[in-house]
Amino acid sequence: MDIKKATVVGSGLMGSGIAQVIAQAGFPVSVYDSFPEALKKGKDSVEKSLGRLVKSGKISQDKVSEILGRMVFTGSMEDAVKDSDIIIEAVPEIPELKEEVFKNIEKFARQDAILATNTSNIRITEIASSLKNPERLAGMHFFNPPVIMKLVEVIKGEKTSQAVFDSIFDFSKKIGKTPIRVMKDTAGFVVNRISAPESLYFILLLDNNVDTPQAIDSFAKGQGLPMGPYELMDYVGVDTVLHSLEYYAKTLSPDYGKTKIIKKMVDENKLGIKTGQGFYKWENGKAQIPKSEPSSKVQLLDVFVLEINEAVKLIEDGVAVPDDIEKGYSLGMNRPFGPISVAKGLTNKEVKDKLDELYNKFKVEVFKPARTIEEGKLKDAISGNLKSKQGAPAKENKDQGDRLVHIVRQGKVARIEIRNGKNNLLNGTVLDQLHESIQELWNDREIHVVVVAGNDNVFSAGAELTQYIPDAFDFIENSRKGERTFRELSEMPKIVIAEMKKYTLGGGFELSLNCDIRISTPDCIIGFPEVTLGLLPGWSGSQRLAKLIGLSRATSLILTGEKFDGKKAEELGIVYKTYSSEEIREKTMEFAADLAEKVSPIAAALTKRLLNKGSEVPMDVGLEMEAIAMGTIYTSQDFMEGISAFVQKRKPEYKFR
Ligand SMILES: NC(=O)c1ccc[n+]([C@@H]2O[C@H](COP(=O)([O-])OP(=O)(O)OC[C@H]3O[C@@H](n4cnc5c(N)ncnc54)[C@H](O)[C@@H]3O)[C@@H](O)[C@H]2O)c1
Structure with missing residues (x-):
């Protein structure tokens, strides 16, 4: 549905602002209010707001007349709605009043007009229940002040048609807003719903004289x-x-x-x-406000875990996808970040323990950890890997089944599995998804060790050479992209292990060289065949191998294009251990799990960087870096834990803190 003309019903704080936004975007808009003085107040406030925009140089005076020329303020519902494509209701938050107003709108609106409500909390399905055609109503929730706040929550009621929902979503973009999709009707939608437990928390603090x-x-x-x-x-x-x-x-x-x-x-x-x-x-x-010292009885973490908990419930119920929740909450609350990015920096245990503490203190079910957090799957939920019951897909426009790179979590170990056909060739999509997976795990303190693996049979036979690359410039960029993505593995603050089998050739070998430790099958075919194909080993291949095994040996292997097996790679010091193809997966995971328990993750992250970066700088700079890293580690909780565990002759329990 192509929206060309709009009506706003209710010219209060929100209605007048919404009408101004629409007119500023170039659409004609009528504004109706049942109270003449409210109508006048609405018009005055638009004029004042436009005046401020002129003063600050954002628009010219001519533009003001043009914008006002597109606005009609009227006390006649019939005149206001009869030829409009969309009618947005913004009357007070009283369900019965909204129902009555919509009945009145229905009398005069065109049969095919779209109806929208700016309600803050009331379920759309409830408002639509008394409509003759409930499928034409959706939520269109602006934030105060609408002229400034970018966010619009577009909400699907139980009966809202997809066409209506999509039209409102597109229209929101056309009027310069950033819409998010609220796919399932719930009181408070996304932003207000996530804030609800936190309001309850602040009220309970006073009720309990905290x-x-x-x-x-x-x-x-x-x-x-x-x-x-x-x-x-x-x-x-x-x-x-x-x-x-x-x-x-x-x-x-x-x-x-x-x-x-x-x-x-x-x-x-x-x-x-x-x-x-x-x-x-x-x-x-x-x-x-009476002067006061800041309270020592509350913590920011209390509020953050309540937000995360509610966000997870929304994901579980398929109300919205994590990306939309993050975008919506940060825009709606005018904050630089939302609950999803906060959750990325916390472990499931940290969130759950805090929620349990709040639940035990206040005894309200709302603070109890969401099912997914109880099950230890917080990270799956916030990364969109949770299958929601209904409503929103786990990841917008990204069908998990079609993905070429997958994350599989097992305790403190995450496997990044590349699955692109029989030979597991690496192309632009694989690199993009590999980058996304690395980013997802980067700050995840629950994961201490990462294993990079291929499909069930092959690590990777190399880059997809049939990929169309139009010219030299694009070839340079393609080369840099691979190098950049692989380098992330060498910089990632985790131990990264490559699990190599059957083929580790060309781009696949380059991928493995950016990992910290390589484990291979003895018969895995490894090498850089590039020169025999008229190419050279890119994606860091021409540089890293020599760093690892010395210039002479690397030159011989690269210039001959020799393919060698995992056993020889072990002798050359490229590969750390070899296991048969039947047991390599299990053995690598056991090895990774063991490292995840016994190695302090902070120590591993810093040492890995020292080794990689230190080899690129003069010795005295490297030694200085080492001393500074030592100072950093000295203040970590995991250092204390490592020493205490050693003295007490017990296993350490590292927290990545
Ligand atoms: N104020 C906010 O911060 C905010 C933010 C987002 C959404 N909302 C929602 O927007 C809606 C409007 O809120 P507001 O803050 O603009 O309220 P408001 O009181 O400022 O404006 C409501 C307007 O509706 C008019 N009105 C009352 N009965 C009417 C009727 N029968 N027909 C036509 N007009 C009628 C009033 O005269 C008034 O001008 C509410 O649903 C509210 O929850 C408010």
Whole structure:
């Protein structure tokens, strides 16, 4: 459906801003409000906002008249909606009012017009239930202020048609916004739903007399937030907070109804800025916050794990994919990162232990670890490798079955398996997916050792030479891309082991040379046949082999194009151990698991870099690097653990910290 004209119903804070965004993007828009004074206020606020844009040089005065020329403010619903392609409702957050407004819209809107609601929390299915054609309603959730905030959550109700959903998604892009797909209807959608447990947490802190609002707000501001949680609740309206909690109590969990202080404040008309008193007294639009030392009773990690937990529940239920959750939450909350990237830096155990602690302290089910976290599969969930029940695919546009590079986790070891046909040839897609897999594991502290393997039979017979590369420049870039991707393995802060079998030739050999340790079958055919094909060993091959086994031996092997076996590679010191093809997988995994337990991962990461980088610099620089690395390691928890375990004659339990 091609949207050419829009209507916004409700010209309040959000409605007037949404209409302005649409008009600024070049679309004609009508604005309807049932209260004439609200209509006027809406128009005034658009004019003021445009005036500010002129002042800051973002638009010209001529542009203002052009934008206003596309806007019609009217008190007639019929005039407002009759020839519009999309009608966006932005009236107050009261379900019955929204239903009544949509009934009225239905009377005058064209049969094929798309309907959208800007509701913050209410399930779309609920609002659509009284519509004659519920399939034409979807959520289109803007953030405040709509002129500035980029995010729009596009929400699919149970009956929303795909065509309507797609049209709203495209239209959101056309008006300059960044939409995310909320594929399944849930109260609060993505951003507000992820924030819900954290609101409950801050309220429970007061209900349980853990600390004062000013101490906790002071802590929050010390962490770089523009407002503390209580100042924010005062600003949004304590009654609005209560309404959301009551709605979540009905739709998500009765826990949200267990709060005391918020109800009491609403009964006492302490609604925040709008009544001059909430958690704080408000004067001239500013909260009068008593001075306080930052609270020592709360931690940022408390909030982060609650966000991660809720994000995982959304992934489990197929509400949204991890990429959209990350993008949505950071844009919606105006933060540089979202819960998915925070989760990448934590282990499953760290998240679960913290959630268990919060659950035991407050006894609310909402804080209990999500099923996936209980099962130890946090990393699968946030990397999109979890099969969701329904709704969103695990990874947008990336069918796992079609992937050429897969991650298989086994305790502290991850296998990166390349599976591209019989000979496992390496091409641009393999390199891209290898890069993605390396990035996914890079900061994952649950993984201490990585094994790079091929398909069931072959490590890799080399680069896909049939790949079309139009000219020399592209060939240079292709060469650099392989080298860059493989180098990531040598720089990755983990021990990386290559598991070589049947063929490790050309590009495959180059891949293995970028790993830290090579394990091979004795009969694996290894070598650089490039010169016999009129090529030279790229992707770092011409450089790394000589570094590993010396110039003379490397030159002989490369210039003759000799193919040698795993046994000879072991004699040359290229390969560390050999195992038969029947047992290589099991033996490599055992070896990797053993290293993952007994080697401090921090020590391994730093030592590996010292060895690789140190061999490229003069000795005195390398020694200086060594001393600095030693200083760094001295403060690590794993160093303490290694020494304590040694003294106590027990096995160390390294945490990668
Ligand atoms: N304020 C926010 O930060 C924010 C952010 C995102 C979404 N929302 C959602 O947007 C919607 C509107 O919120 P708001 O903050 O703009 O509220 P608001 O009170 O500023 O505006 C609501 C407007 O609706 C008008 N209205 C009331 N009854 C009407 C009717 N029957 N027909 C037509 N107009 C009617 C009012 O006169 C008012 O102008 C709500 O669903 C809210 O949850 C709000």
